[in-house]
Amino acid sequence: MVAKNEIKRIRSLHQKKYRSRLGLFLAEGTKLVTELLNSPLEACGLYASEEGILEEAVLVTEAELRKMSALSQPSKVLGVFRIPLQASPVWQGWTLALDGVRDPGNLGTLIRLADWFGVRQVLCSPDTVDCFNPKVLQATMGSIGRVPVIYVPLEETLRHSGLPAFGASMEGESVGGVTLPQDGILVLGSESHGLSDTVREELAQTVAIPSYGQAESLNVATAGAILLYELRRGTPGLTQK
């Protein structure tokens, strides 16, 4: 049994405004919540609609969990976590930078990819979707607990990083022919407009994925997957796990 006020407070975390105000976010699903409990993130409330799924959780009814949930198909476990203090960028290894990615599924998938490919951090322009949005978290599959996601004014940050930035763009050089350094920044643009003009000015080079068919473009998360794979392939100094 949960107080109505508590449910209301948890529901408010569906919205970015209240997440910022309360400094909290909501994670759903046994897998995601368990992964976050094993990360440095601090849990402030755990709820489960079945006994034995998660020992530390408060037992609630399915109806209560449904009220708290931001998902169309609520799972059996829900956790409230503290939003961590934003890290400062570290200029070593590879960084993924996102210029206005709006779709929560795309951002979550890109954070998961960054984790898979051992990317140091994900930088987001201020108009990129909030990484603590429940749909983003869902798509990260727990990687949000391992990869620092940092919101910054992208142009200035690229300019002062001291690292070469490579932007994904249809008219760029085919990525397979580009010699990539050990340390750098891969920049991906928004779903509808690609890279913004001001960000383009800060790039060392634009790179493209060769096409062999007729599709006009690739989704930003799949383009990111290919480019991250290619930059790992191209920098053999890195340890494969």
Next chain:
Amino acid sequence: MVAKNEIKRIRSLHQKKYRSRLGLFLAEGTKLVTELLNSPLEACGLYASEEGILEEAVLVTEAELRKMSALSQPSKVLGVFRIPLQASPVWQGWTLALDGVRDPGNLGTLIRLADWFGVRQVLCSPDTVDCFNPKVLQATMGSIGRVPVIYVPLEETLRHSGLPAFGASMEGESVGGVTLPQDGILVLGSESHGLSDTVREELAQTVAIPSYGQAESLNVATAGAILLYELRRGTPGLTQK
């Protein structure tokens, strides 16, 4: 103005059962509908809520379009198209085969990738989500009009194809070290269970994407992106566009 019955009939196309019964499917959005009009697919009804977007379309109110739409954010154009006769598989070049992919966004993204990388056809096991599902179509961005998608009993089809099948699997050989032929089949498993045991028996080899971080797995569409890129990179006989 559209008759209530017509709206009801169009709404029924949100469900696979009625799509099969009527032999029709629904496409939404100016870009998608325009792409399909430029494909060999046959249009059976076009609706627009604004004049001048699509000349051939019947003008309807926004409320009417909202009633027809399967999307949470309806666009201004909607088309009804005839489901084409299923093609027969052709065993030349590369084929993408999907073993139980359930998420509409993933299937649509994979069809778009197949189009980008000039894949000959997409084979789907019977338990793969329907490719004429409105969310699949949305994610294909029009590629559904260019790439044949064929539902088949996957095991038998692989067995009789005469081509080597390469399955994506975490314990497979790192894909960068595998010599890939000019013609073959790339097989991807389902989001939750990977490749089924019966499909595994028909494979020539399993291949994996090397990991450099801590994420447990990759989303099936991003894994597909990397493997399709790699097989194009590895078969230089192909023409890049």
